[in-house]
Amino acid sequence: MTYGNVLQALADPTRRAIFERLRRGELAVCDLAEGLPVSRPAVSQHLSVLRKAGLVNERRDGVRRLYRLERRGLQALRVYVESFWDDVLESFKSEAEAQHQKTKERGDDSIRSQE
Amino acid sequence: MTYGNVLQALADPTRRAIFERLRRGELAVCDLAEGLPVSRPAVSQHLSVLRKAGLVNERRDGVRRLYRLERRGLQALRVYVESFWDDVLESFKSEAEAQHQKTKERGDDSIRSQE
């Protein structure tokens, strides 16, 4: 269960649709299936992938199985993205400073010309 | 350029390796290729996908092309994940309260038995 699995799980549009549908609360497989353009077994297979990625949880209720969101997967992705985001901001910061330095040396201010 | 494209772009392990290599700063295609288990054209194709997802930027330097991280793609993913994260926390919060309520009604405290 790493962010790699999470990214791969959320890469598929159908799987994202399922995932986002669970945002409002737990749902059974048959309820998830209707409204989606794929068959119920397809939904089951997608749920299996989401579960292995730590994005989804299972709960039995009689003959039905209620699926709901799980924190672990999303948390793993969150940590990955945030740490990356810090690095990106930092690199842009130092880059901007270097650019500013160059500009001062040349004595012009046409940085925005390439935007 | 949506978070869907970003997720799909980062789902591939090779593409993630390229992306993470650019964390330390800009690199040319040939520099990116060595150390990776794929050919240089493959790297070019991956870079094309990353660029279309808004994750990567291009800059020419003589005969070389230097690639560096771009904020747009990662920012789109960040917004998506964070908004989702808020919802997940909220749903867990209300769920915990409901569970607590039930516990009080039954007069026991064995919530943790299923962990």
Added chain:
DNA sequence: GGCATCCGTAAGCATAGACTTACGTAAGTG
């Protein structure tokens, strides 16, 4: 001009994976 380097793209191939239908199983209902 002639040559080398760096790169993107086209074409073809092979595997991953998303989907379907068919089937077996578990739980509820009469």
Added chain:
DNA sequence: CACTTACGTAAGTCTATGCTTACGGATGCC
């Protein structure tokens, strides 16, 4: 016990896509 409902899984098909080799264009150097 029959019957229904809800679900997972197996098997097979077909498309998407990641990879390779081959090629052509752009830039720099002599």
